[in-house]
Structure formats: structure tokens, C-alpha cells
Amino acid sequence: MPAPALNAALLSLTGALLLASLLIGPAGIAPGTALLALVQDQGATTLVMREIRLPRALLGVCVGASLGLGGAAMQGYLRNPLAEPGLLGVSSSAALGAVLAIQTGLAAAFAPALPLAALAGAALSGAAILLLAGPRGPSLTLILAGIAISALAGALTSLVLNLSPNPFAATEIVFWMLGSLADRSFSHLWLALPFMAAGALLLLRLGPALDALTLGEDAAATMGVRLLRLRLSVVAGVAAMVGAATAVAGTVGFVGLVVPHLLRPLVGARPSRLLPASALGGAAMVLAADVAVRLILPERDLKLGVLTALVGAPVFLHLIYATRRRLG
Amino acid sequence: MTARAARRIWAWLRASSAALALAAAPVAAAPERVVSMNLCTDQLALMLAAPGQLLSVSALSQDPRSSAMAEAARRLPANHGRAEEVFLMRPDLVLAGSYTTPATRSMLSRLGIRVETLPPAASLDEVRSNLRTVGRLLGREVEAEAMVAEFDADLAALAPAEGERPDAALYQAQGYASGPETLAGEILAAAGFDNAAAAAGVSGGAFLPLEVLVTLAPDLVVSGGRQPGASRAEEVLDHPALRALHRSEAPMGSDWVCGTPHVLAAVERLSGERRALAH
Structure with missing residues (x-):
């Protein structure tokens, strides 16, 4: 499929889901009234549209784009379709950073400490994964390293939340494990957006280098790709995007796995084309999941990660089956 | 069977089993x-x-x-x-x-x-x-x-005079709203307020989405006191859409928790806020 056609299709899908996200909600506002209230002051309806639904929908776009792009970049660099921030423990380490910032009171004193701490957590685990997996990222090492890091970060997150004097904190382990966009406001969006934008700029520029890398490291080096710099850029970009997304929405798994997997055949397996397509596809997937949680159990705050895992885990199993020879 | 009827029967069972237990134990x-x-x-x-x-x-x-x-x-x-x-x-x-x-x-x-x-x-x-x-x-x-x-x-001394009953919502962490058939709901009623959540079909306690609460536009929102440390559950209480509503100055503190005569202190504080609203 030619690039402009694919991107236009993904963009219109995301647009349609964004509209659905704005129009669907427990308050049951008629679509016409809802859109009018968005542009014109209509009292309580405008408050619902501008302060509750709009930030939630926009945050869904940003979080999804971050996870999709982060997954595509990791897979491009490691040349392994199983690499994904959630599976490799990058997201859960980001969650640990965010939880530490919140529970130490750092985030209350200095708001940007929240995404910064999540970024630090994501960067540390991202660097650890790349070190452990080595340059080619063989599946077995990659997955084992991911399991170990996820388990450690998850356990430490639970520990920190259980130690908190706040009676609600321990119940939030579920949020940090599965993610949700419920009741997020513009303050969360403005907090995360700069980091996501910086990460996106960094990762989207890596397309040509990742294309060259598909020919092997030596070939890429002779084509002028500086491998160390590429590695640092991938870690920094993924950490910024996934860290910021996790800091405000919790850990939403499998988006970075499913979206690049579905889109790869459509872009001729070229990382440079997969990156922007995965960002759009990720946005669409998270928006769809967020609309679904509101339709299925509107008053229970069903977690996003439940739906993405229902779609993602079978894809993951299929990928393991397909690569089982390499797993040895 | 409606949820309300189920709750009635449950309350009756609870009451009668407690009575039986007490009658049996000399x-x-x-x-x-x-x-x-x-x-x-x-x-x-x-x-x-x-x-x-x-x-x-x-x-x-x-x-x-x-x-x-x-x-x-x-x-x-x-x-x-x-x-x-x-x-x-x-x-x-x-x-x-x-x-x-x-x-x-x-x-x-x-x-x-x-x-x-x-x-x-x-x-x-x-x-x-x-x-x-x-x-x-x-x-x-x-x-x-x-x-x-x-x-x-x-x-009886705290009973509000006849007259206007403003709407109030009891809205706590995680968006938990208390309806009229709860202890908190009865405290609210005794202070002369109508329960705004009742219009959304809440009779006992229920999770009420923030956008439904905002659409109800109650005259007063009473929330729980803040706990130490931090939690995402309480973040909803700082949401800009909730801040746009009229908030009670006194949180639902320890007086609201248990069914003891201390609930009267909560009724008294809330009655004061109702009189302030009327002016």
C-alpha cells in the first residue's frame, strides 16, 4: 500500500475514533448538543465536553501514539517483532518511577517530576534491556530479560503502594498494571505532551538509520549509521514517550506489539514507514479501547490494559509460535 | 428484583439475625x-x-x-x-x-x-x-x-425549618457517591439538603461518573477529607470540572464514618452551610 494512502486511512480512522470518544459517555449527551457545547458555552454540558471528554480523548491519541511509535522503534532497532515496551518491562519501570515520584511527594511539590521520574525508570530499564539482549536482540534473552525486569518493577511498585499511608494507594496497583484514562484532565495532558513530542521528534528521525540496520550492523555502519548514537536515541526516545504515557495513564500493554505487527506487511517491512504508521495506529487502538471501556462497563472504570491484552496476548502467542525455532 | 428491594431484604435479614443472636445469648x-x-x-x-x-x-x-x-x-x-x-x-x-x-x-x-x-x-x-x-x-x-x-x-433541635432544600452531592475518592439510603445520605437529609445523586438513580452507594455529577450541577458538593500520602483515587477530587462546582468547606471527616451520636456534629456543620447557601 502506498505510504500516503495508508497514512490517510489511519488518520481518518483515528479521527473517527476521536469523534466517537468525544460523543460517547455516561452523561448521555446528544451528539449535536455535545459538539455545539464544545465550541459554544452551554453551562454544565460545556464543562463535561471541554474539561472531561476532550482531555481524555486527546490523551488517548497521545498515549496510543507514544506506545505504537515506541514499539515500532524498539522492534526496528532490535530487529525482533517481540520487542515491545510493555513486554520488556520498560512500561512497568516507568510506572515504578511515577509511583515513587507520587508517593515521595516529589510530584506534588514539582509537577514535572512525575513524567521525569517515569522517564528515568523507562530509560534505566530500556538501557538494561539493550545491554542484556546484546546488539541483535535474540528472542530468548530479550524475553527473559523483559520478564525479570517487569517482575522486579511490578513488585517494587506494589511494595511502594502498600507502604503508603494512604488507604487508597494499595488499590491502585491495578491502575499501574493495566492503565486507564478515566477522569484525566488537561493538566495531565500538558504534563505529558512535551516529553511525548520530544520523544516523537527523536524517534521519527531514526527511520533511515533503522532501514539501513535491516541489512545488518556492518552494512549499516558502512552506510554511515553511528550505532552507539542510534542506540542512545532509541533508548531516549522510547523512554520519553513511554515514560510520559505511563506517568499519566498507567501501563497499557501490547499496543506497541500489535500495531507494528498488523501494519508491517502494509509498509513493506520498512522501519522508516512503519514508525509514523505505528504512531497513528497506536492512537487508533488506544482510542478504540477507551471507547470500549466506556461502552462495556461505563461505571466501573474497566482498565484499558484488559482490552489491549485481550487483543494483544493472542498476537503475542502467535508470534512466539512463529519464532519458536529461533527461541531454541 | 430491584437493587433497592434486595438491599431492603438484606437489611431486614441483617437486623433480624442480629436480633436472633442477641435473643439467643442470655x-x-x-x-x-x-x-x-x-x-x-x-x-x-x-x-x-x-x-x-x-x-x-x-x-x-x-x-x-x-x-x-x-x-x-x-x-x-x-x-x-x-x-x-x-x-x-x-x-x-x-x-x-x-x-x-x-x-x-x-x-x-x-x-x-x-x-x-x-x-x-x-x-x-x-x-x-x-x-x-x-x-x-x-x-x-x-x-x-x-x-x-x-x-x-x-x-430534633437541629431539624431544618420548612423551606427550600438545596441539592447536594456526597462525592468521594474514586467517584464514589452516597445516595439517600446510607448513613451519610441521612446526615445530608437531616441537614436540610436533597441528595443530588438520587436523580441519577443512586440510592445506596455507587460509583458515579464525574461527567454525570457535573451534568446534575448540585448546589453543593461534599467530599471526603484528604488522606496522607497521595493516591490516584483522590485525584478526581482535584479535577477542574469538579472544581468548577460549589464545594463544601467541611470535608466528610470522622463524624460521618460511624453510626454514633457524633453524626450530629456533621449535621450541624452542614446545616450551617445550607443557611450560608440561602443567603
């Missing part, structure tokens, strides 16, 4: 070594027990954020709801709540200790019945009757 002599393991039975026992009769209360009742009688509770040693520590106090009566871990309660019963379980009060009327129940268990019926009479007189 209260021969007043117990001399009483240990309470539940925040609400702690406070009822603190109010009613004879000097020296109550040995220990739960640690929770020593925390002023949840207990209206933290100071009095601190004069007694605390227990942490563990069967072992309670058993070692050699009590002849243990007061527990229906949310006290069943394993702990049955363990104490197996060890031969009399355990009495009180359901949490879901209405102002259950404040009266809880006072009487604990009074009977402690052999302090006269004191309990006097306290019920005082409660009734104070409540």
Missing part, C-alpha cells in the same frame, strides 16, 4: 473484660462502657482522620485485629464489626470467647439501635437509653 452478668476490634464498635463501647470494663480498642480508632473519639481511644491499649493479641488479653466479650475478618472472628469463637458482631449503621435509626445493642451487651441499658434520648433531642 446476658447473665455484665462482661468485665471487653475488647473491641472495629472502629465503630470501639466508639460505641467508649461511650457506654463502665470505667475499667473496656480493655482495648482497635488502632484505627486512635487515628483522628477516621475516629471521632481518637483522644479517648488513645487512653486504652490498641489492638490490630489479630486473633492472637486479642486472645492474650483474656476478654470475656469481643465486639467486632461485620467487616472484621471472618477468619479472626471464628478463630476467637473456637477459642471459647464470646464474639458479638455489629453491622455498620446505614441510617440514623440504626444509630439508636446500635447504641441499644451495645448497651445491652455491656449491661449498660440505662446509659444507652439516656444516650438515645439525648440523641433524639439534639437531632
